[in-house]
Amino acid sequence: MKKKFWPILWLLLVLSLFTGCSTKDSNKENVTTIATTIESESTTSQETGVASESVVAGESVKTGLEVFDLSTVPEYQGSPWCEINGGNPFFTQDEMTTQSYETYGELDALGRCRTCMASIGTDLMPTSQRGNIGNVHPTGWHLVKYAGINGNYLYNRCHLIGYQLTAENANTRNLITGTRYLNVDGMLPWENKTADYIKNTGNHVMYRVTPIFEGSNLLASGVLMEGKSVEDNGAGLSFCVYCYNVQPGITIDYATGDSSGPEYTGSGSKK
Numbered sequence: 001m002k003k004k005f006w007p008i009l010w011l012l013l014v015l016s017l018f019t020g021c022s023t024k025d026s027n028k029e030n031v032t033t034i035a036t037t038i039e040s041e042s043t044t045s046q047e048t049g050v051a052s053e054s055v056v057a058g059e060s061v062k063t064g065l066e067v068f069d070l071s072t073v074p075e076y077q078g079s080p081w082c083e084i085n086g087g088n089p090f091f092t093q094d095e096m097t098t099q100s101y102e103t104y105g106e107l108d109a110l111g112r113c114r115t116c117m118a119s120i121g122t123d124l125m126p127t128s129q130r131g132n133i134g135n136v137h138p139t140g141w142h143l144v145k146y147a148g149i150n151g152n153y154l155y156n157r158c159h160l161i162g163y164q165l166t167a168e169n170a171n172t173r174n175l176i177t178g179t180r181y182l183n184v185d186g187m188l189p190w191e192n193k194t195a196d197y198i199k200n201t202g203n204h205v206m207y208r209v210t211p212i213f214e215g216s217n218l219l220a221s222g223v224l225m226e227g228k229s230v231e232d233n234g235a236g237l238s239f240c241v242y243c244y245n246v247q248p249g250i251t252i253d254y255a256t257g258d259s260s261g262p263e264y265t266g267s268g269s270k271k
Contacts, residue, residue: 068224070212073242080186081225081243089226089240091206096230098204100124102166104173110216112139113176116160117208119230122198126167133157133170140177140219140257147263148249149180154259156183160209160223162191165198176211176220177257179247186243187225194227197237204230205237212242217254220245 068090074082100121105114118124136157145152158178161168168174178187194205206228211220222244229236246252250261 068210070214070221073222076244076246078248080181081190081241084224084240084242087238087240089206089208089228089234089238091208091226091228096206096228096233098230100204102161102168104161104168104171107173110139110218112213112218112220113160113173113211115208115210116174118161118166118206119204120161120165120194120198120207121204122202124166125195125198126163128167130163131169133175136170136172136175138172138175138177140217140254142177142257142259144259145265146247146250146261147265148261149247150184151180152265154179154247154250155257156180158183158187158223160211161207162187162195164191164195165207176223177218178220178223178245179250179252181247182222182243182245186245187223190225190227190239190241190243193237193239197229201229201231201236203232203236206230214254219252219254219257221254222246 068084073084097119098121100119100123102116102118102120102124104116108114134157138157141157142155144154146154155177156179157175159168160174160176163169194207197203198205206226208224208226210224212222212224213220222242224240224242226240228234228238245254247259247261249263250259252259
């Protein structure tokens with residue numbers, strides 16, 4: 001009886017070995033498939049992240065689901081700002097939130113600021129006076145004076161999101177080189193409107209500021225400012241404007257920040 005069953009036992013042993021190999025190969029294929037899928041999903045996610053990120057170093061900026069193209073902005077004609085998209089901000093419904101927060105984009109490879117965005121409530125606003133920011137030297141910074149400018153200095157260290165809104169002071173990711181005209185005549189009125197609305201209502205405002213750099217210029221051509229009140233869905237405050245980084249009567253080289261004008265009174269270092 002043992003001799004009759006010996007070949008059968010050998011056959012069963014061989015079959016089990018082949019079955020085991022088949023199972024291992026199958027598992028290996030499954031692992032490879034899963035790994036490939038994960039890698040594919042990771043790549044897709046990274047690509048999506050890049051695509052949806054605000055691009056401030058070129059001629060267009062992707063904001064929300066829309067595209068802002070610098071070439072559509074009219075040449076400066078004497079007004080410090082112009083409306084973009086009919087004055088309607090590009091915020092998507094998913095971006096609207098009553099949860100206060102603030103974000104400041106990482107500096108790009110040239111050290112230039114990128115998009116800053118916040119949902120601003122009273123809890124983010126300052127409770128003390130602003131400190132000194134003289135140690136910050138944004139790209140394109142020059143210490144130059146012209147007699148025709150209030151305060152004489154051509155350039156200010158301009159907060160993208162104003163100090164009165166989020167209490168950010170010497171944050172290098174929130175400060176660009178801007179003309180006095182951009183800072184005071186272009187941006188400040190919209191910052192004041194936003195601050196006044198928040199203080200008077202206690203509501204939140206979605207707020208986004210994107211500096212627009214052409215090519216590899218170190219000085220921004222201007223900034224795109226967007227604001228929309230959240231709780232009343234823009235009924236109380238809504239704007240989308242482009243503010244020009246110009247100074248009337250002064251010629252500016254945006255590649256370097258150098259300037260010239262008839263009422264030049266002197267310069268110091270870039271500090």
